Amino acid sequence: NDPAADPFEVARDAAAVIADRSGIERHDIALTLGSGWGKAADIIGETVSTIDAADVPGFSASAVPGHSGTVRSIRLEDGRHALVIGARTHYYENHGVRRVVHSVRTAAATGASIMVLTNGAGGIKETWKPGTPVLISDHINLTADSPLEGATFVDLTDLYSARLREVARSIDPSLDEGVYTQFRGPHYETPAEVQMAKTIGGHIVGMSTALEAIAARQAGMEVLGFSLITNLAAGIQKTPLSHAEVLEAGREAEPVIADLLARVVAAL
Numbered sequence: 234n235d236p237a238a239d240p241f242e243v244a245r246d247a248a249a250v251i252a253d254r255s256g257i258e259r260h261d262i263a264l265t266l267g268s269g270w271g272k273a274a275d276i277i278g279e280t281v282s283t284i285d286a287a288d289v290p291g292f293s294a295s296a297v298p299g300h301s302g303t304v305r306s307i308r309l310e311d312g313r314h315a316l317v318i319g320a321r322t323h324y325y326e327n328h329g330v331r332r333v334v335h336s337v338r339t340a341a342a343t344g345a346s347i348m349v350l351t352n353g354a355g356g357i358k359e360t361w362k363p364g365t366p367v368l369i370s371d372h373i374n375l376t377a378d379s380p381l382e383g384a385t386f387v388d389l390t391d392l393y394s395a396r397l398r399e400v401a402r403s404i405d406p407s408l409d410e411g412v413y414t415q416f417r418g419p420h421y422e423t424p425a426e427v428q429m430a431k432t433i434g435g436h437i438v439g440m441s442t443a444l445e446a447i448a449a450r451q452a453g454m455e456v457l458g459f460s461l462i463t464n465l466a467a468g469i470q471k472t473p474l475s476h477a478e479v480l481e482a483g484r485e486a487e488p489v490i491a492d493l494l495a496r497v498v499a500a501l
């Protein structure tokens with residue numbers, strides 16, 4: 234909690250605690266499980282350890298329903314290890330962007346070279362029914378913030394790895410993809426803001442992921458992003474938006490997208 238602390242040093246401390254508590258020296262891949270995606274943690278492999286996020290340096294227990302508040306180490310069938318982060322700090326919580334990307338930096342410090350970011354989000358394409366998983370092909374960061382500090386000019390040309398998206402599509406060829414637009418939240422967008430997002434090239438609206446993806450790329454990780462479309466965005470769907478509806482869509486889609494994610498992870 235020291236504001237003067239080096240965020241990368243805090244991430245190394247967090248990784249050391251995870252290594253100590255899990256007995257796993259090195260993780261190969263990391264996943265952040267957002268709304269709707271939590272069940273994947275139960276089926277991607279054998280859980281070796283589950284740590285309360287509150288016990289890991291730099292993490293704060295998430296206040297958002299739909300997040301487990303744990304960091305799990307999971308052994309995949311082929312012997313690789315996955316770090317599964319069920320504790321996301323959202324930008325709208327106002328703890329600063331360092332907190333938002335701390336889990337990603339921790340994942341990198343545990344050795345992970347692939348970062349899978351998942352979320353529940355609103356769809357702008359009318360053909361996407363609630364419960365549809367889509368690949369993130371690129372993002373538009375509307376937070377006006379960055380996890381990078383100082384003169385750190387990171388190239389984001391292929392931020393959402395085309396290679397990893399191909400792997401995902403080899404598992405489910407019907408997977409559509411779209412541009413994720415990160416708004417600050419926590420309110421949902423107005424219909425006019427949704428139209429703006431659409432006009433500038435967005436297909437998905439959400440409150441996470443883009444800042445985390447930037448930090449993952451800075452750390453040298455390959456990024457794969459998935460959104461579960463939990464509802465259509467304001468003005469695209471005719472009915473009002475509610476968090477209850479978002480959770481309900483997540484619950485219904487959960488077994489299907491957990492299975493999809495497990496098969497993708499096995500193939501990465």
Ligand code: 6GU
Nearest residue numbers: 353354355438439440466
């Ligand atoms: Cl419509 N907008 C945002 N920003 N986040 C969401 C959402 C919409 N639906 C689920 N999450």
